Amino acid sequence: NAGVTQTPKFRVLxxxxxxxxxCAQDMNHEYMYWYRQDPGMGLRLIHYSVGEGTxxxxxxxxxxxxxxxxxxxxxxxxxxxxxxxxxxxxxxxTPNAQETQYFGPGTxxxxx
Amino acid sequence: KQEVTQIPxxxxxxxxxxxxxxxxxxxxxxxxLQWFRQDPGKGLTSLLLIQSSQREQTSGRLNAxxxxxxxxxxxxxxxxxxxxxxxxxxxxxxRRGSTLGRLYFGRGTQLTVWP
Numbered sequence: 001n002a003g004v005t006q007t008p009k010f011r012v013l014x015x016x017x018x019x020x021x022x023c024a025q026d027m028n029h030e031y032m033y034w035y036r037q038d039p040g041m042g043l044r045l046i047h048y049s050v051g052e053g054t055x056x057x058x059x060x061x062x063x064x065x066x067x068x069x070x071x072x073x074x075x076x077x078x079x080x081x082x083x084x085x086x087x088x089x090x091x092x093x094t095p096n097a098q099e100t101q102y103f104g105p106g107t108x109x110x111x112x
Numbered sequence: 113k114q115e116v117t118q119i120p121x122x123x124x125x126x127x128x129x130x131x132x133x134x135x136x137x138x139x140x141x142x143x144x145l146q147w148f149r150q151d152p153g154k155g156l157t158s159l160l161l162i163q164s165s166q167r168e169q170t171s172g173r174l175n176a177x178x179x180x181x182x183x184x185x186x187x188x189x190x191x192x193x194x195x196x197x198x199x200x201x202x203x204x205x206x207r208r209g210s211t212l213g214r215l216y217f218g219r220g221t222q223l224t225v226w227p
Contacts, residue, residue, distance in 0.1 A: 004155075031213050033213075033214075033215075040219065041219070042116075042201075042217045042218060042219040042220065043156075043201070043203075043215075043217040044217075045214060045215075048212065048213075048214065050212065050213075056212075058214070090155060090156070092156075094213055096213070097205075097212055097213030098143060098144065098205070098213070099161075100146065100158045100161050101146075101158070101213070101215060102158070103148075103155040103156040103157070104155050105154060105155045106153075106154070106155050
């Protein structure tokens with residue numbers, strides 16, 4: 001039981017490049033979330049999903065897209081990376097909206 | 113919009129001290145509140161989850177209290193150890209929209225416990 005895993009762990013992009021961050025959970029959780037963490041800002045919600053095939057915008061969704069084609073995977077895409085997207089990205093999952101969220105180890109992204 | 117504030121932003125204490133970390137939130141209509149621990153370069157680990165109907169939760173040397181009416185929670189750490197050094201984050205889930213499970217996070221308290 002690996003819990004929540006994220007790939008890659010670290011990535012450097014040039015402005016304008018695209019990439020996809022993968023989040024996978026093996027706990028059969030319905031709800032999944034993508035957050036970004038920036039110094040002095042705390043964690044902010046980017047997008048979330050309340051079940052397979054559903055996605056919704058969070059607090060800071062601009063510049064990102066997501067997909068949840070399979071229950072266990074939640075993908076975060078950056079179509080045209082910008083330096084403002086330099087951050088640490090965390091994925092989380094939970095069986096229902098009222099219980100603890102389980103976090104992945106994070107992906108550090110640097111956009112030059 | 114829910115605002116979550118944590119005080120102090122940083123704390124440095126000698127081993128053995130009892131500590132209190134503070135969290136305040138602006139919207140008292142919460143569903144529950146969580147305390148997380150984050151080690152440098154790592155993800156978040158849930159420490160305690162307090163439902164809105166509860167006053168406190170305990171786990172080992174940790175005790176979290178909740179005063180929903182005043183919009184405050186405290187995390188008490190007894191007999192602190194160097195291994196407790198980490199950033200502690202407070203997060204609340206609002207009753208409104210609780211089916212979405214969205215958490216609102218504070219910026220955290222960075223704790224250093226020195227031997």
